[in-house]
Amino acid sequence: MVKEIERAGIPVVHICTVTPxxxxxxxxxxxxxxxxxxxxxxxxxxxxxxxxxxxKMVEKALKALETPVDxxxxxx
Amino acid sequence: MSLKVVHYxxxxxxxxxxxxxxxxxxxxxxxxxxxxxxLNTAFKGEAEIVGTVICGDSYFNENLxxxxxxxxxxxxxAKPDVVICxxxxxxxxYGVACGTVAAAVKDELKLPVVTGxxxxxxxxxxFKNKVYIIATKNNAxxxxxxxxxxxxxxxxxxxxxxxxxxAEEGYMPNGLRVNFFEAxxxxxxxxxxxxxxxxxxxxxxxxxxxxxxxxxPNPAVADISKMKVALVxxxxxxxxxxxxxxxxxxxxxxxxYSIAGVEDLTAENSETAHGGYDPVYANEDSDRxxxxxxxxxxxxxxxxxxxxxxxxxxxxNGTAVASAKKYGAAIAQDLLDAGVQAAILTST
Numbered sequence: 001m002v003k004e005i006e007r008a009g010i011p012v013v014h015i016c017t018v019t020p021x022x023x024x025x026x027x028x029x030x031x032x033x034x035x036x037x038x039x040x041x042x043x044x045x046x047x048x049x050x051x052x053x054x055x056k057m058v059e060k061a062l063k064a065l066e067t068p069v070d071x072x073x074x075x076x
Numbered sequence: 077m078s079l080k081v082v083h084y085x086x087x088x089x090x091x092x093x094x095x096x097x098x099x100x101x102x103x104x105x106x107x108x109x110x111x112x113x114x115l116n117t118a119f120k121g122e123a124e125i126v127g128t129v130i131c132g133d134s135y136f137n138e139n140l141x142x143x144x145x146x147x148x149x150x151x152x153x154a155k156p157d158v159v160i161c162x163x164x165x166x167x168x169x170y171g172v173a174c175g176t177v178a179a180a181v182k183d184e185l186k187l188p189v190v191t192g193x194x195x196x197x198x199x200x201x202x203f204k205n206k207v208y209i210i211a212t213k214n215n216a217x218x219x220x221x222x223x224x225x226x227x228x229x230x231x232x233x234x235x236x237x238x239x240x241x242x243a244e245e246g247y248m249p250n251g252l253r254v255n256f257f258e259a260x261x262x263x264x265x266x267x268x269x270x271x272x273x274x275x276x277x278x279x280x281x282x283x284x285x286x287x288x289x290x291x292x293p294n295p296a297v298a299d300i301s302k303m304k305v306a307l308v309x310x311x312x313x314x315x316x317x318x319x320x321x322x323x324x325x326x327x328x329x330x331x332x333y334s335i336a337g338v339e340d341l342t343a344e345n346s347e348t349a350h351g352g353y354d355p356v357y358a359n360e361d362s363d364r365x366x367x368x369x370x371x372x373x374x375x376x377x378x379x380x381x382x383x384x385x386x387x388x389x390x391x392x393n394g395t396a397v398a399s400a401k402k403y404g405a406a407i408a409q410d411l412l413d414a415g416v417q418a419a420i421l422t423s424t
Contacts, residue, residue: 001310001390002421003291004404010411011294012308016423018137021172021198027421028293036098036134036169036424038357039311041364051370054363058370058420062305062380065418068296 002027013061015039019074029064030074031057079123079234082156083112084147084177086170089216090130095354098169100132102143104150114219115160118227123234127154133169134353140176148180156187158234163192163222164199166214166394168352171199178207188233192222195248196397204248208233211248214394249284303417306384308407310392310400311358311365311424312350313341322391324351330390330403332410335383340369352393353424365422384416392423 003026005012014027017039022030033039040054064075087093087100089110108116108125116125129150136143151159159181161174174191176199181189192210193200200209208229212222225246232239242249258265265282272279297303314322320331327349338345341362348358348365363369371383388407392400411419 001308001392001400001404001407003289004401005308005408005411005419005421006291006294008405008408008412009294010408010416010419011297012419012421014421014423018169018172020202021168022423024198024201026290028291033422035138037095037353037355038364039422039424040367040370041357041361043357043360043364050364054367055370055373058367058374059379061420062300062374065297066300069293071293073293 011065013064015057015061023072023074026072028069028072029067030072031061031064032074032076033057078119078121079157079231080155081115081119081123081125081230081234082151082154082159083108083115083125083128084151084159084161084174085110085112085128085130086136086164086167086173087130087132088167088170090128092130092132095134095352096356098132098134098354099138100130101135102129102131102146102150104129104154111163111219111223114223115227118223119231122231123158123227125160126156131173133167133173136173136176137169143173144176144180147177148184151177151181152185158230159185159187159189160226160230161189161191163210163212163219163226164194164197165212165216165218166194166197168198171197172202173199175199175203175207175209178209179203182207188230190226190230190233190247192226194218200248205250208239208245208247208250210246297418300380300418301378302381304382304384304415305371305380306411306414306416306419307366307368307371307387308419308421309366309387309389309423310395311389311422312348312391312393313346313358313362313366313387313389314349316345316347318347318349322349322389324349324391325393325395327391327393327395327399330388330407332386332388332407334386335368336385338368339372341366350391350393350424352391358424365424367420367422381417384411384414386410386414
């Protein structure tokens with residue numbers, strides 16, 4: 001799905017936990033996530049801390065969209 | 077004397093549990109467990125599973141380095157002649173785990189190893205050039221066909237016998253070519269193939285074209301604070317009650333749902349339809365999969381232009397690559413029509 005969106009000309013960032021799969025499939029901008037059942041959250045944190053974590057991850061994803069890349073890039 | 081085999085399987089096939097036990101750390105058990113019994117039968121006395129290493133799929137993938145090291149030590153301590161991983165069928169994380177363990181057994185322990193999985197399992201593309209992967213069906217009903225092939229190849233490898241071509245042994249082509257004399261010369265084979273093709277009869281090419289499907293990255297977004305951003309997910313986020321009945325695996329459709337006026341995904345308005353991970357955390361708060369709350373805040377702060385009125389969702393669990401490609405293309409067209417300028421896709 002990432003690739004089809006990219007192919008249509010829309011810059012896309014993939015947030016996922018198992019980055020080797022994303023690399024194999026062919027995403028170009030990749031942001032690693034927290035865990036498989038909660039990629040953008042962490043139930044061990046308080047609600048506020050968790051929101052903060054998620055907000056920062058989305059910020060990183062937006063930064064990735066604003067970053068020129070020539071090849072597949074994982075934004076650690 | 078029969079060959080000593082150590083078998084690697086996940087928490088599901090060890091009958092420890094499903095997704096709620098996917099964070100199960102590595103454990104060693106004496107003898108065969110679960111699918112190991114079918115392998116033992118298929119060995120016909122030439123080999124025997126002396127021990128089984130079990131690890132939860134999420135645990136393995138989320139703690140790749142430590143899990144790999146622990147699993148490898150357990151295998152090594154059992155002193156096997158040959159190692160078998162899986163088969164993983166179409167379970168993605170299990171396939172990646174089987175491939176990772178198999179490659180490490182081969183490279184670090186220098187032991188012969190066989191794994192098995194479905195050709196669309198992401199682990200297949202990642203590891204088919206590194207280790208022998210028997211091609212299996214996409215679900216566990218394929219164990220009956222897979223076990224004899226995996227057992228036969230494991231015995232051959234364990235005895236140090238010569239391994240035949242991929243088509244003979246049943247493993248996925250690994251890119252290695254071996255010179256040999258064919259009974260018929262090339263021109264005869266080519267003409268026969270051409271005649272078959274003209275007559276619409278089946279034929280097998282001797283040189284399949286590699287399928288490298290890569291898309292070049294789009295230029296960076298100039299200023300995200302002026303852009304309309306859309307959310308897409310393979311994590312199965314749906315409105316509470318899953319109104320379009322998106323399937324928990326092998327999804328036959330994607331959904332498009334309005335989030336106009338929605339500030340926050342909650343246990344009351346959203347849930348996940350995904351059957352391939354423990355749904356507890358997503359059902360409590362779907363922002364953990366689809367970050368609507370964070371993007372709403374950024375919209376207010378002017379960090380993004382706007383959040384697209386709809387989100388797009390499917391279940392990426394055992395879903396065929398061809399289906400995902402079709403849904404992706406349809407979603408992309410809808411995004412273009414709606415003037416969306418950037419997308420965030422989340423996967424579980």
